[in-house]
Amino acid sequence: MEVRVPVTEIVDRFLAGDRRALARIISRVENETPEGRDYLRDIFPHSGKAHIIGVTGGAGAGKSTLTGALASEYRNRGKTVGIVAVDPSSPFTQGAILGDRIRMQSLALDPGVFVRSMASRGALGGLAPSIADVVAVMDSFGFDYVIIETVGAGQDEVEIAGTALTTLLVNNPGTGDDIQAMKAGIIEIADVLIVNKADHPGADILVSQLQALLALAPAGSRRPPILKTIAMKPEGLEKVADAIDDHRRWLDESGELEKHRMSNARHQVVAAARAILLQRIQRNTSAEELDELVRQVAGRTLDPHTAAEALADSVRG
Amino acid sequence: MEVRVPVTEIVDRFLAGDRRALARIISRVENETPEGRDYLRDIFPHSGKAHIIGVTGGAGAGKSTLTGALASEYRNRGKTVGIVAVDPSSPFTQGAILGDRIRMQSLALDPGVFVRSMASRGALGGLAPSIADVVAVMDSFGFDYVIIETVGAGQDEVEIAGTALTTLLVNNPGTGDDIQAMKAGIIEIADVLIVNKADHPGADILVSQLQALLALAPAGSRRPPILKTIAMKPEGLEKVADAIDDHRRWLDESGELEKHRMSNARHQVVAAARAILLQRIQRNTSAEELDELVRQVAGRTLDPHTAAEALADSVRG
Numbered sequence: 001m002e003v004r005v006p007v008t009e010i011v012d013r014f015l016a017g018d019r020r021a022l023a024r025i026i027s028r029v030e031n032e033t034p035e036g037r038d039y040l041r042d043i044f045p046h047s048g049k050a051h052i053i054g055v056t057g058g059a060g061a062g063k064s065t066l067t068g069a070l071a072s073e074y075r076n077r078g079k080t081v082g083i084v085a086v087d088p089s090s091p092f093t094q095g096a097i098l099g100d101r102i103r104m105q106s107l108a109l110d111p112g113v114f115v116r117s118m119a120s121r122g123a124l125g126g127l128a129p130s131i132a133d134v135v136a137v138m139d140s141f142g143f144d145y146v147i148i149e150t151v152g153a154g155q156d157e158v159e160i161a162g163t164a165l166t167t168l169l170v171n172n173p174g175t176g177d178d179i180q181a182m183k184a185g186i187i188e189i190a191d192v193l194i195v196n197k198a199d200h201p202g203a204d205i206l207v208s209q210l211q212a213l214l215a216l217a218p219a220g221s222r223r224p225p226i227l228k229t230i231a232m233k234p235e236g237l238e239k240v241a242d243a244i245d246d247h248r249r250w251l252d253e254s255g256e257l258e259k260h261r262m263s264n265a266r267h268q269v270v271a272a273a274r275a276i277l278l279q280r281i282q283r284n285t286s287a288e289e290l291d292e293l294v295r296q297v298a299g300r301t302l303d304p305h306t307a308a309e310a311l312a313d314s315v316r317g
Numbered sequence: 318m319e320v321r322v323p324v325t326e327i328v329d330r331f332l333a334g335d336r337r338a339l340a341r342i343i344s345r346v347e348n349e350t351p352e353g354r355d356y357l358r359d360i361f362p363h364s365g366k367a368h369i370i371g372v373t374g375g376a377g378a379g380k381s382t383l384t385g386a387l388a389s390e391y392r393n394r395g396k397t398v399g400i401v402a403v404d405p406s407s408p409f410t411q412g413a414i415l416g417d418r419i420r421m422q423s424l425a426l427d428p429g430v431f432v433r434s435m436a437s438r439g440a441l442g443g444l445a446p447s448i449a450d451v452v453a454v455m456d457s458f459g460f461d462y463v464i465i466e467t468v469g470a471g472q473d474e475v476e477i478a479g480t481a482l483t484t485l486l487v488n489n490p491g492t493g494d495d496i497q498a499m500k501a502g503i504i505e506i507a508d509v510l511i512v513n514k515a516d517h518p519g520a521d522i523l524v525s526q527l528q529a530l531l532a533l534a535p536a537g538s539r540r541p542p543i544l545k546t547i548a549m550k551p552e553g554l555e556k557v558a559d560a561i562d563d564h565r566r567w568l569d570e571s572g573e574l575e576k577h578r579m580s581n582a583r584h585q586v587v588a589a590a591r592a593i594l595l596q597r598i599q600r601n602t603s604a605e606e607l608d609e610l611v612r613q614v615a616g617r618t619l620d621p622h623t624a625a626e627a628l629a630d631s632v633r634g
Binding site for chain 1: 354357358361362363364365449450575578579581582583585586587588589590591592593594595597598607610611612614615617618619620621622623624625626628629632
């Protein structure tokens with residue numbers, strides 16, 4: 001049984017650096033409870049200081065290992081790190097393997113690191129609706145860096161790019177699919193390109209392919225650096241951390257940071273408004289009323305839009 | 318300049334089989350105009366007869382070629398086919414290459430086939446919001462089969478599975494990534510598994526890997542067949558068409574078809590209601606009001622949920 005503690009007391013503990021308060025607030029925020037919303041309202045003014053990093057890429061590219069190695073690099077630099085692992089197959093979520101396990105465990109015991117795995121939205125991945133809120137909680141807690149690790153699947157990257165200030169795209173040699181996917185546009189949202197498993201055959205070919213792709217970018221646009229890493233060793237992480245700092249400096253100086261904050265805030269507000277309206281539909285329409293509308297649409301006697309108008313009108317009531 | 322023709326006249330022509338009326342209605346529905354909604358309301362009662370097929374899979378798996386070859390197979394069987402190509406890199410969209418071009422052109426000239434490419438939702442793919450509506454238009458027109466071809470990216474497959482009655486997952490040998498992705502759950506939405514480019518090395522290994530994956534499925538669940546094709550030749554399409562008919566028969570007899578229609582209708586109604594509510598927010602909130610809320614959230618003086626409540630409340634007014 002859990003003792004009921006006033007919201008303000010938990011918030012005070014949180015702001016004083018109590019990790020148990022942090023864990024509690026994240027749980028409530030993730031589950032979108034009213035208590036969670038109260039916490040978020042109180043702590044949100046303390047957010048906006050952390051640098052938010054997205055790590056994305058195809059299955060098997062080594063995102064989790066790279067995330068762990070990058071966190072270690074930050075710890076060597078005396079910085080604190082929050083990690084949000086959204087990838088359902090992430091070792092952070094499911095237990096690490098081989099050499100990873102040691103690094104993950106040492107991270108888990110480090111008071112300068114906090115790891116949280118989150119359920120993804122659907123069975124196939126995709127960002128959980130409350131991920132931006134959980135990131136804001138870690139940001140408010142005072143971590144210098146917050147890293148979001150997600151599975152690399154289409155729509156996700158776009159959403160990560162919305163929340164993250166710097167997005168790393170992790171590639172590995174030997175899968176032609178990556179280049180295909182990048183042509184489709186994923187490369188446009190990457191701020192730093194990483195060729196991981198750089199000791200595998202084909203690493204240099206992949207670097208050349210990426211360079212060729214980048215050469216096609218419009219003149220005057222920022223060219224993301226291409227960095228080779230061997231995250232398992234780890235090797236190459238200093239350069240990655242430096243490239244992230246460079247990108248942050250560029251964001252600050254170019255005015256892009258301010259633009260990014262505005263567009264991210266807009267996205268969050270509209271997404272939250274949509275969620276509220278859906279909740280109101282559910283509150284104002286009984287399950288029987290909804291079932292009846294659905295039955296008519298399935299039976300083709302009513303089209304979906306006319307049915308939806310009826311649902312939407314219920315929100316006025 | 319376009320002549321204004323009354324909605325009822327276009328609908329009459331459409332129901333009489335006029336392809337120009339079909340093209341016009343699809344355009345209006347895709348662009349979500351009020352005229353499009355009037356058409357959809359009038360023709361929707363004629364939908365529900367076509368068998369809807371989803372074709373999904375990774376980049377380079379040969380989805381477009383397979384879609385073309387399957388359409389040809391149906392034409393050989395005297396059936397008509399509507400194709401909705403959502404993949405932005407589809408040859409249907411961007412001009413076919415090599416041997417494909419001949420087949421695609423002969424399909425384009427065939428009065429028993431109608432091909433429509435649609436813009437995807439985001440830069441990275443994902444189903445366009447109105448795809449289910451465009452499928453309903455093709456269905457109402459009287460095509461025996463409607464094939465939706467989409468790029469294989471996480472969330473998309475789930476949405477395709479919602480609209481399609483039978484989902485084909487196209488794999489090709491030599492990319493370990495496919496198996497990885499399937500472990501994450503994509504395989505759960507596949508009704509027919511296809512190993513395309515079956516003349517390439519590794520095809521039989523891929524078949525064994527898929528069989529091993531399927532063996533892990535819960536007892537009593539329907540095991541999707543695994544079929545080898547060489548869509549470029551084409552070879553193996555008779556078996557694919559037969560497997561689709563088998564699956565349709567199973568849907569009918571097991572009661573799954575009715576369940577599927579209900580859940581698809583529910584999904585469509587809720588999605589349409591959400592779209593309507595967002596439109597109402599935009600109508601009831603001035604750009605300046607929204608900008609002010611966003612500025613406050615970006616400046617951390619207001620949290621996103623409190624801002625969203627203010628937006629959502631505007632819908633009542």
